[in-house]
Amino acid sequence: MPAALINVPRKAKRGDVIEIKTLMSHIMETGYRHLASGEVVPRDIITSFSCRYNGTEIFRADLFPAIAANPFITFFTTATESGTFEFDWIGDKGFSETATASIIVE
């Protein structure tokens, strides 16, 4: 059951630089581990993460197997207007999850 945790300030002053913290639950199987029988466990990772602020992309990341399980990513943005942040995670085996958060800018 995928679940996202998003931390965005509820309110901010116009022009403030705010921190956005995101976490998506995901195994991030590297594809380099093998079972005792020698079989390789196939790769299953999130390959791409992006964030849009009122429709405009403000942050994007390409992820590799070297990103730890349950990818936790934080970044900054300038609060320009009230609205919503949309987050997208895309990965192997058709993984695709979204989450949103809203902010009031005064």
Place this chain on the structure above:
Amino acid sequence: MPDQTTRRTFLSLAGGAAVLGVTLRPAEATPAMLSSAIRNVVGEAPVRTGKVRLDVPPLVENGNTVPMTVSVASPMTAQDYVKSIHVFNEKNPQPNIGNFYLGPRAGRAQISTRIRLADSQKVVAIAHLSDDTFWSVSVDVVVTLAACTEEVI
């Protein structure tokens, strides 16, 4: 001769085990792979040292989750900002860790995440600035419990 048979059997078994060991063991990213991964991102442009700060613990007990923060000294204005941050490693099976694309709206050129390290090694962060210059920093990390390649139980 029972003696020779034993020796022959032993040798063939040992050889077989060695071959098996080699095929099962995933290849580590060699420094050559690291530099080619960096070349894939920067092209022919020179990479200078400085401006980038990579915060990662120097001694890591568990390589499965290593907190990491990369920050770049940049005013983050429309004229002078960080386009992207790229993080690489030396000895994981794959040299890439992550690519992070920012823009002038970020306000502060800083990202954090948690990474996996399969061995004690060098971690390299490279920043691509809006004037198309590249800046880098590398940090050595000692890892006691390796990640990525352990057996699934």
